[in-house]
Amino acid sequence: MDKSWLILIRDRLSLRYRAGVDAFIEFARVNVGGGSTIRCPCNKCINLDWCEFGIVQDHFVRYGIMVSYKIWLHHGEWPDNQHGDSGDDRDESKDDNRDEYPELLKDHCRETYMDDDDVEMDHDVRNFKKLQEEREMYPGCKNFSLLAFAVKVLHVKVENRWSNKSFDMVLHIFRDLLPEGHLVPELIFETKKLLRDLGMGYKHIDACQHDCALFSKENMHLIKCPVCGESRYKFIGGKGIKIPRKVLRYFLLTPRLRRLYMSRKTATEMRWYRDKCVYDGIVRHPTDTKEWKEFDLHHPEFAQEIRNVRLGLASDGFNPFGNMSNAYSMWPVILMPYNLPLWLCMKESFFMMFLLIPRPHAPGNDIDVFLRPLADKLKELWDNRVVTYEASKK
Template identity: 30%
Template sequence: MYHHYDTVYEHLVIKCMDPTYTTWVFHGEQPRASNQNVVERPESSRMFKDFYTQHDVDPKNRPDGRDKEIENLVDDAETPLYPSCRAFTKMLASVTIFKHKASHGLSDNGFVELINLVRDMLPENNTLPDSFYEMKKLVNIFDLGYKKIHVCLNDCCLYRKEFEHVELCPKCGCSRWKINKQTKKIQKNIPAKVLHYFPIIPRLKRMFGIYEMSTQLPWYSNNKSSDGKIKHPVDSLSWEMINRRSPHFASDPRNIRLGLATNGFNPFKDLALNIVVGNDINVYLAPLVDDLMLLWNDGVDMYDAITKSTFNLKALLMLIIHDFLAFGNISRWPVKGKIAYPICRESTCSLWLKHDRKFAYIGHRKFLAFDHSFHMKRRWFNEHIEHGIRPQIRNDEEDFIEVDKITNDWGKMFMNPLEFDLHTLLVRHNLDVIYVEKNICESIISTLLDVKGKSKDDINSRKDMEKMNIRHDLYPQSGGNKFYLPTALHTLSKAEK
């Protein structure tokens, strides 16, 4: 059936040419058989080639058979899941199913059943791997797996290096293996606790081996802010201080400056568990510290996809991001108690509240400007004029020398301290204030609205005011067996609420 010229012209203008019509079989062109079953995945070919050539010093003179090996892997990865399938390749389907396993904590046996179930649903000539081993072998070609490291049940140490073959914890004597709760027998070769560690060095190699990523990694070297505003860490004083102290490191823009975020840190397999590592976090960070030390001291040879050559990559841990409690776990500074404030330290203005049974931290007016009017406001604060001055921030070198002199044999042993070279940085710890702001906001709103159980203005706080001899108009009034709390300035009526 043929249409009039004007009709064809109108269809072309309104609907345009079909973008999938690349072989003009209806206009005399012969169909190409290869187009019928191949899913166009040029990134797969480039991905494999980048990964396998990053180990070759001279890409033009590769070992015999390397090109054939790459071609076989590319063909294997780009094979459609089944003939005429354009949505999934063998590799893409395997990665997708693996992602499902990791997201839902599927056991190995359950994963095998899932593979068999999916294979039964697919056409007979599908290419999905028929076993967990074959699928894992295909996905792990890029060396992006994880390491399983046995851990002491009480988080004393990792069974690695000199403790790799030890079966009892050198600190607490706890068995390395799982103990049956009913029979109390040791189940040999079944670890009581396992750390899943994802090494960073293979991932850095992978990033530099991909041309697109390799071009983006040194982005910062040509994109520094020109208006004096901090838009990226490259615009900060910390970055500039690293450049001054380590000019050789800063001379190569390919060198990496890393940041470590401890929020949501979970060293175990089950991501659904809310496990708090706490003060033992340094035990679990030991493998990462070893990798960081290697990257900083010796560097690691990397293949650069841009220059088609190898270079020595060095990396530096520039900053750590965490909340205030995690700051205590990482820095080992007590964030609770009498000297919880890390700036004032031993000079922290703390006061134990007898009735609320917690510490209150006062004396914040010393951080204001010397001529600020709040210094003279006695009644607004603690009935005292503030004569103190803000404490001087201690030099990082002085901190490191002071801590380095401490010797102890308490707590967990074999802890690899995270602060290996952080004392040379301008800002070592960066507080994520999201939880600080959330807690303060909740406390203020709960106090204003007098939310039961959450308001900070209760009978105990009023008794502590009386003990501190401040805010006399807010002292609790006794009325027989009950106490009456006078209305404060911030108290809202029902109508105001």
Template identity: 45%
Template sequence: MKSYHITPGSRELNGTLAQLSPELEVCTRIAGFQIIHHSFPLKLMELNLVHKMDKSWMMIKDRLKSKESQQGVKSFIDFATKDLGPHDEIRCPCVDCLNGTKHSPQVVRLHLIRRGIVCSYRTWVHHGKRVPLCHDYPSASNIDGERYGAAIFDIDDNLGELPTMLEKIYMSGLMDDHIDESPNSSKRENLVKFIRLFDDARRKVYPECEKFSVLSFVNKMLHIKVYNKWSNKSFNMVLQVLKEILPKCDETVPWTLYEAKKFLHELGLGYETIHAFKNDCILFWKDNAKQENCLTCKESRYKFNNQSGKKIPHKILRYFPLTSRLKHLYMSKKIAADMRWHKEKCVDDGVLRHPADGQTWKDFDMQYPKFSVEPRHVRLGLATDGFNPFGNMSTSYSMWPVLLMPYNLLPWKCMKEPYLMMSMLIPGPSSPGRGIDVYLQPLVEELKNLWEHGVQTYDATIGEIFTMHVAVMWTINDFPSYGTLSGWTTKGYLACPNCNMDASSQRLRSKIGYMGARWHLPENHIWRRSKLFNGQNVHRSKPWSYRENKYCSKLIRGHIGCMFRHNLDVMHIEKNICDNLVGTLLSIDGKNKDTDKAHLDLEDMRIRKELHLKRRSNGSFEKPPVSYILSPVERQGFCDFLKLIKYPDGYATNISSCLTAQGGKLTGLKTHDCHVLLQ
């Protein structure tokens, strides 16, 4: 038997319908699912691909008294049993069975009259009707095979790719028999939501509108609100104006922010609110969801408003589920193809352009060959840090977003804003510290499920369902957040996670200093023999690598599978170094490291006597001049030089705008500007 395949979006058949014999079994593949037509004459009208029927009866509420409703049920039963035998059963589309249970036609008829049919089941795929695409198709009498294939898969470009993605979700859900085995499961509920979204993606905002569907209109308006930082009140006001000036609109269009968010929640873009205790003890989640008091400190879950008596939780964690957003990546043909780039198009020439070129990625592949053999499995990086959401830095408030980055994508895409996924917002007003593991529980549980069991995902590029697994490769943070996520203390004498007990820490007057920087120099470097740094020579070899380190090797022999689980953000560290270096050179208050305490530390260490503070007769101290601080003339020349530098468009900001009017002060540098200056 020959098979003729129609790929999603194709405009022609590999073998045209005119070439097929009248009694041939044809296996077509539409959006990844096989539909078998057994022994039929090749007449397009007999393929039952276009079948219009009045379905207004589905919306009638008084079904027992309405003749139109009973006649509609009869027409449905006749349509569903047209090609069946007298004893065959059909799926029941009532509001309780949801096409998950088969009954005799008589029982289905009673269910539909008494309970009603699911209003969103507008396309009777389970009863012999095809899935509609975005166009009305031309009649069969005036098209040939090639034009017929083009008509089916020609999607209106003006609607964008969103309707196409929803269509693939719609088709995959309706034709997936695994969902039908459990009609009351969450999968069935999600399918019903997507059916409604699919209808919204095809429904016009108003009858004459040709550019926006209801779904694209809501999506566009919310995007504009976020991009331009509209307040909630101004957004509602704009929607009300649009409602008044537009002609008669569809009744499903949401006209408030609350309704718009609720509208898009079914797309998988919503979030869950989880109450947390003020001391970061527990989350009131899962088994603890109904607890009124903290199980650790026994205090109340709520703070009370004396005026209204309303229960207000101390903290609210906002959790954005990850699974649905990862599945959406594969429902766009363009993005789904890019998700395999790291395996199919990454060039292995020894140049580090992408994490896939690094040794950690390759080491992970060797440890988990079953995971690495499928390029569509998702590899994530995790990052978090605190920020002030109010913009007023005098307000002491710190909120911690947790971000995830899919490293499957191309190097110039994986870190871009459209692909960054915010997983949760950890509330303030202070840093969670070691209590961050309490807030990470929902994310860890979801990630464990995706790693161990995976999730059924539809791949739009090849039109098939596969089991997608997910792994978090590493975390990326600055040094304080490194300690928060990893659990390693980043303060004190043993702050270095690589050196551990062998750290070269030393107590100074106001802090702990680490004097082991020269360890990393080559064995024969002249600075190793110099006593100018701390009065001692350095004979110790550089620190061990990850696999040579006796502490880290214990983790390798355990269940930890990644060479570098926690990593430092180089750009963040570069900015700190640049600020301190420039602040010291230009003697900027607050950023200058040439302080009185630094000179006193040199005196305590009995080195660099020429830099010791000199006591005056009145008891005050005089700071000796140093060679690494620029004079006023040198400082002005440095600033004039920066003003003359011209960068390529988009390479860096105009650094001259960061110079003060009087010169000699350089403030307001961004992270990339610091990187350019250090280079």
């Protein structure tokens, strides 16, 4: 669709400008749905107010449309439809629907061995090499490796909200269907273990039941809380079986950040805030705020590298058992990469859960005890930067 009238035509009473307004209204009427109102993107309403179509047309003439509103997100247009100026971008847009798994596999391999080929491989690298060598899901299969199968079926499970029980039932069907010699896991536990072998799992950190301290680092070998003296474990029966009273789930941050640059498409989007963001005085993204600009002034060396990751943090509690009378709650700590465009950085698929805090009630001020692993990791990344393979630039 021709959008040149947004910028080139200053006379809002001209026939060409009015034709452009009519084209926008018709586009919104078709793509938004059957409602009688839409968000008004004029310079006064800036997509905050809902107005009838006739009023939107009037506002376009009186106030003009926001120049920076180039992708009509609120009116049915998707960012993928907006092609870049370069030939490479156009070529990539034709292949948006292709299967990127083989490319991701190659990029992950480059990332794994980029530092030094002679360095002794750690546990994650050995597991990845093993999975890469298992090319066939069953004798004669040319399309699926075990890793590809695990990634795709888990993706389908998440997208369609399958229960663990239903997922295991589907796995059993595959096991009965495929010929002997297949590699289909028997349970969801075994399927998830494949991803943990790639460094995408989580660790357990024991915590005091009163939230006084974590049993990690200097407290790792303690049996009692160093603050309140409460026992770290509770004992089951008379057999001497002990289990932690409270456990914090700690998800590895570094491999998740590195994987933001494994996909060529995502790696390109991670530079959006510098390459494609429009600065016109309107705050739409954290990069438009004065805090972001002041941070860049105080840390020019960090700001100079466009691919350094900027993170936002949020936490809130939820009842994992739904609207039942049980008052138990869990508190995930979520990180969001603010390098991404405004239509992606707050999208669920890019949320990274770093901590999962189990509690009967809200942690309140005691949440700082559980945030210590995150603070330590961020300090470590700030002082000792991690080098990774950037797929879009190779």
